[in-house]
Amino acid sequence: MIENAVEAFAIFCNLQNFVAVLIGVLIGVLIGAIPGMTTPMGVALALPFTFALHPVTGVLLLLGIYKGGLYGGSISAILLKAPGTPAASCTVLDGYPMAQKGEARRALDMALYASCIADFISNLSLILLTGFLAGFALSFGPPEFFTLILFSLTIIAGVSGDSLARGIVASCCGLLLATIGLDSIYGTERFTFGNYEMMAGLNFIPVLIGLFALPEIIDQYARRGAGAVVVGTLGRVGATWGDLRACFKSILRGSVIGVVLGAIPGIGGAPSAFLSYSEARRTSKNPAGFGKGAIEGVAAAEAGNNGVAGATMIPLLALGVPGDVTTAVILGAFMVHGLRPGPVMFMENLPMIYAIFIGILLSSVYLFAIGKLMIRSVSRIADIPHRLLHPCIVVLCLFGAYAVNSSMFDILVMIAMGALGFLMLRLHLPAAPFLIGFILGPLLEDSFRQSLRLSDGTYGIFFHSPICWLFWALTVLSLGLLLRGRFVVRDGDLPAAPTGD
């Protein structure tokens, strides 16, 4: 053990590794902050550069990009309401309202603190709990997956604003839109109308950008003259120690959620961010403030999002199974160097794995330093006059939407989503449930149908394991508490009866 650790330090301690992690995190933060530039895209672009590097250096460069990208998505989500990644879309819910209130710097600071803490906890879990979490992840089949996603969907009740029925309508729109494309089992067409570009379904990024960024900007154009836009004067006031202390519980909870969900292949950061947000809202002293610029919401979303960063490496390193697209590319980097992650690698190349662990821990420190340096300058974006900023955001969004697939069709999708989002804004249909439905819908449907195929159409499979029962119980409990909270608040909101004074 000690011999391996000493050897790992010997492998890690050279300038190349330190610089690789630094450059990786820096590139990742920049990529994440640009709408349309996704982390998998960044990692894939950097992959050829790793061929000439030592395996550890190459993998650390890619891991740096991955971790930086997860945090970077929050920058555009908070400042532009244009989340760079699906996971960062949860940060929009409270981050953008904070920026609108002139608290962009505070939101960015909290996003950074939550990201770094969650990332660090996730890294520690990777190092200490790989065996245990890999075993737990293996016990997740389609029925467990289905009940987990169903539980995650209960957040819709929490983010529906004043009207739950409106939230359900919005989430149904998202769920329905997610069914567009080829059927996952039979391969037949659903709502594609013969258009081959729709057969792969609608891409996340144009939908996210269109739904969040465009309606807000169009609404500002509609309101021109109705009232001047207040530019934040507190854009340079950061998060305080008190803010961090107040959010610490949510950050820890979100990190644990991120670690557990991140270890399960195929889940990714978005469900984790939404689940963490939902739990933070449910346990908060001020749940009504969520969605209106609650700093705790930003902390919870970012902790859930970044908590998966280290944990997604658990199935990759322990089992050789990539947890998401990015780790699949990283698996490719291992294989290019003749390494095959999994139990064999733990036996034959343990010092190399330990060296990667050291680099991963270092990436959290770099993330904090780079994030702190960047926030100083980027938070001033919130101070740019809207008449200049909004056209620039539109142009950025158009390039971003196009860049995902190099497709003009994605621009059309973005414009259509902008129109739909604006209509929803006018009809007071909340965008958050739509988004949750759109992101979680395919996961829910696929796991539901896979389960039924496994059981030959018997619904008992959804109750066959303790994990399923646990998530059913959590779903019922969560729904009960959310609905109870709704009715208690509503009764409390009723105006007091006239007293006659």
Next chain:
Amino acid sequence: MKPAARNDMILGGAVVVVAAAIAFVLAPHAIVRPQGTESRALAPDFWPLVILGMAALAGAVIAGTTLVRRPNGGDAVPVDPAHAAGSGAALRVAAVFVGLVGFYFLVPLTGMAVAAIFLCLFLMCLGERPNWLIALPTAVLLPLALYLFFTKVAKVPIPLGLFETLF
């Protein structure tokens, strides 16, 4: 009936009608159902129909609550005075969409960077009077910078339109 309640009634009714139209008119044509599906729940149209049923139910709830609502309670969302748009606001919204759709059709002709410059200038004119000393260079330099970034750094081929032959 108050305006907020009337709006809810219209919205709820519209949701029910649209959900029913998709379920009974659009879905049978737009979803291909293969022969001999193993069970109803595995059929490609099962999930969309469940979603549409939920949407219709929620729409009925929105419309229904306007009839049984307490005087000061219920789900009604008040009408935002700032959203009670006049014709000027509607024109500006329409103009933004015209600009965006115009951009879409302009790209094959002029390329993305030039189309983005036109769109940026158009949107700047549409908003409050900008300081052209700052606005003009921004409108030109930002699309060019994005073009260079995506083509040279990210290796994403950005369409050049008629300029394709020049570069």
